[in-house]
Amino acid sequence: MSKEQFFDIGVNLTHPSFVKDLDNVIEEAIDVGVTRMCVTGSDLEESISAYQLALSLSDILISTAGIHPHQAKEFSSNYFSEIKDLLKKENVKAIGETGLDFYRNFSTEEEQKKSFEAHIEASIELQQPLFLHVRDAHKTFMEMLKPVKEKLPATVVHCFTGTKEELSEYIEMGFYIGITGWICDERRGTHLKDLINLIPLDKIMIETDAPYLIPRVSKLKNSQRNEPKFLPLIANEVVKSSKAGKKLIISSILLNSLRFFGLD
Numbered sequence: 170m171s172k173e174q175f176f177d178i179g180v181n182l183t184h185p186s187f188v189k190d191l192d193n194v195i196e197e198a199i200d201v202g203v204t205r206m207c208v209t210g211s212d213l214e215e216s217i218s219a220y221q222l223a224l225s226l227s228d229i230l231i232s233t234a235g236i237h238p239h240q241a242k243e244f245s246s247n248y249f250s251e252i253k254d255l256l257k258k259e260n261v262k263a264i265g266e267t268g269l270d271f272y273r274n275f276s277t278e279e280e281q282k283k284s285f286e287a288h289i290e291a292s293i294e295l296q297q298p299l300f301l302h303v304r305d306a307h308k309t310f311m312e313m314l315k316p317v318k319e320k321l322p323a324t325v326v327h328c329f330t331g332t333k334e335e336l337s338e339y340i341e342m343g344f345y346i347g348i349t350g351w352i353c354d355e356r357r358g359t360h361l362k363d364l365i366n367l368i369p370l371d372k373i374m375i376e377t378d379a380p381y382l383i384p385r386v387s388k389l390k391n392s393q394r395n396e397p398k399f400l401p402l403i404a405n406e407v408v409k410s411s412k413a414g415k416k417l418i419i420s421s422i423l424l425n426s427l428r429f430f431g432l433d
């Protein structure tokens with residue numbers, strides 16, 4: 170067992186697949202050094218569950234509150250004011266997931282933009298960190314964020330899988346970058362490995378996005394679920410790709426996560 174400590178900045182512990190054995194999932198994560206986790210909310214109901222869960226294990230878990238771009242069609246000012254109420258709670262440390270996903274378009278582009286805009290405004294008003302999701306929408310995403318660059322609180326592009334050019338723009342904006350198990354995938358993660366050294370050492374963070382995105386090195390089947398206990402596998406891939414020494418990169422990732430969520 171390693172003495173290293175890890176912070177999983179994005180884990181969907183309110184997902185139905187964790188209902189039966191959640192205590193065990195958390196215990197096994199802690200056993201391998203994943204001692205902090207951020208439970209993400211993707212709509213009001215889930216954000217409430219994430220908050221309640223985080224509150225019950227407040228020295229290990231924190232949560233986010235927000236409306237995922239897939240769920241943006243749920244957005245209304247009443248609905249969003251309940252999200253904002255949640256953001257004032259002790260253990261709710263970031264606003265999101267929010268952002269734009271024009272790949273799946275489960276909500277229309279207009280619905281997504283409206284919801285995202287409200288989240289951006291709230292993050293500025295409350296100075297709460299922004300937890301962002303973007304897929305196939307980079308141009309519009311940047312058009313919405315650039316004008317408010319100076320006012321934005323700490324911001325992370327979670328599950329980064331974009332191009333070198335996109336990464337450069339996020340870095341230029343001062344954004345944090347969340348790396349998932351994509352990096353463990355020899356079929357699609359190679360380009361990510363090449364980009365690791367472009368991310369400033371004070372901006373890189375890691376996440377499992379469990380139960381999704383099974384890291385291929387875990388040898389799990391796609392029908393199985395990802396878990397926060399696999400975060401060290403992702404850390405290991407980052408270490409292998411990074412020119413910084415292991416100790417430095419691992420401790421930077423942890424410190425960045427604590428700083429990002431205002432826990433330092």
Ligand SMILES: [Zn+2]
Nearest residue numbers: 266302327328
């Ligand atoms: Zn996401």
